[in-house]
Amino acid sequence: MSMENPATTSGSTPSTPTSTSDSRLSALRPHPSSSPAATHTVYGDRFIPCRARSNLALFDLDTPPSSSPYCTLLSAALFGPATPDRVTSSATACSSSSSSAASPVGTPGSGNIFRFKDEVPRRAKRALFADRDEEDSPFTTRGVRPRKIPRSPYKMLDAPEMQDDFYRNLLDWSSHDVLAVGLGNRVYLWNASRDKIWDVSRCKRTRTMEGHSMRVGALAWNSSFCSSGSRDKSILHHDIRAQEDYVSKLTAHKFEVCGLKWSYDDRQLASGGNDKRLFVWNSHSVQPVQKYTEHRAAVKAIAWSPHQHGLLASGGGTKDGCIRFWNTTTSAHLSCIDTGSQVCNLVWSKNVNELVSTHGDSQDQVFVWRYPTMSKVGTLTGHTNRVLHLALSPDGQNIATCGGDETLRIWNVFPPSKSHVRI
Template structure:
């Protein structure tokens, strides 16, 4: 149960989002390509509906079970509650400017500013278009750049037989050392560019894999299984060093980012269980031993299965998503109750903190929600929202662009894409990658950020997608160069120091401004 004194943010005002919108036209479908085998390269670089384990969030049909699924599913209805007229679903964004929403989130009363040396009142700026307002507020323009091309085809496809088509699993994990872990039935396989594919020894469990997670330094792989067991492995070893038992299957796990002053051998791990509990462990991992200490069992956040877990970039906050349609936000130093609880309209699996603004959290709802919401985690304010028309299965912020990538699974709408990239904060649709064929869905996706010998992030321009046709696909979405965060909104490159235009506010908000980096 959620504590009675916990602040719960309902989305009653979300009907306002449905009054204005931008039509997202479905891209032309590409021809279906043949199934590729391992490591084959391609040629080019509001009613609240309670989710249940029998809902589309629980099971997404594969090609050979479509007829069975159609007998069980409610079938295509007269669109959802937010689209009763039967028209194609549109992508809806708030009519306010981004600066107005940020001001509200931070508690600033912009109309109360008395030191304004101009004839027109400050509030009159809200009549300008978003682009005009951005430029008049605190931006300085630079020359326009062409819209960056993104290939509709994956740059690599790996065959993944027995990859489970289940919304409630996280069967991909990416290591900061460049290893990809994939859970196939009861086995786990590792892949990287140098060694190719290797298998984690399989003689230690016959239970299906339900979740995977690499530690911050990439030296520990946690494997969660449907019987509640979590195994801890080190690459190259032939047996798990540690096993922890829980009740029910483990759908998600999340390692806490390392604090620079903390010993490298100590790692914190969140484990999300089927019974709605979150287990907080400290894992001590040395070159020859491993031990676990249970720090906390969080049992007052969710009443049903934990679907998603995510830490912010410095490990001061984490978010949890559940099958009870709630997202809970915790401060890492106060685990007795959630700081804020946000209600959604379906199970929430997709959670992503912005890597260059730690107070910005994106959440993605399941098949009866289909929305991506953006929250300010210090105040709990809803900054923006977009109706995507599909079950959101993952969210990934770009480390080098002010953009966010979403993948989609089950959908009743006419939106045909399964991968999309949106600009922040305009939420303009920049990239739309279609499914190729109607039954193909994205189950989950991870980013490919690695760390170099100095501990600095490198890469991150490619996302890896687990697909319902038992393949794992690599898509090049962004350039990998560091040193700037670029804006992809309409091909215009704008430069300004920071996000809020204030060193003090950005220090409080956790804006990443290390070195000479500029957000542009």
């Protein structure tokens, strides 16, 4: 059978029919020619590489990890430091891939004809990226450190003739940053910004208001008038703009009134007494709207929350030692924590949702609590006698404490308000 050379004859057809593969092979086979210029190569429609010398078994080899420092650093940067869990999961993935590749199509081992290896188990994925996820997650709190509270006061003053009387409140801090303390039969003023002390007896007295028949141990101001609590079991509202000594009188306690505090919106007044009672009054009521009797000792420590309407905290005396929280809107008792000692005073921070409690008897310490978990943020020590009096600075950052050891200490406890933080 004769066939013309397709490389030398253009457009000619073979004399006898041949297969397509034979024509391609003859086109690729070199053919002698008398003239090199008349010869050109004709390729097929696709290129199929020859794999005769390829060793396909190399794809299934389990090569050991490279000992090159570069490969080690690159692997650590991409996948984190090597751990036994990752090595195990990698080996498991390789073995499962080999088994699936060796199994024929359609067998149960193949699973899916388009799946070339098994999926990595979820546990292996978590182990592979566990370290990186925990460090890079925006919700992790590992790097957040608790606020550090100084354990020593930044200012300490002598307070001679300070009466060691649980039922009196002899310390207050005004909105003009003036601290007042009662010592003996005098009241002293300390200007925190100028660091000066005055004797209030040398100042001019504006007015004297009467009405109580026994000593006055508690005072509370609101925007309209001043309320006073006395050993005569009564509470009087004094309006300095009116000519009368008092405009209203509240009588519900059966023993001395030792705690008074107005809410921040001036709508409710909380009063505590030596009768173990805690009462809540409206601004214009003559009878208490709520009565709480859970305390087992005198209620002197009272504090309203500036962050939540109607949230009230109260502390009991020696036989009680508990701090209780109340919802005055629903009259509900929310929670109670036993401090183990006499609760002398309470104050709620205006900048953060935390409160301070001062204690007597066995502890003589000052505690800072985080609400509502009531976890201790810090403990202030230094007083050698019970800490009877407590006041908060107008900026909400500092507190002043005074006790039976005749010392007045000023502490920096709370962070500044968010509205005053410089950006």
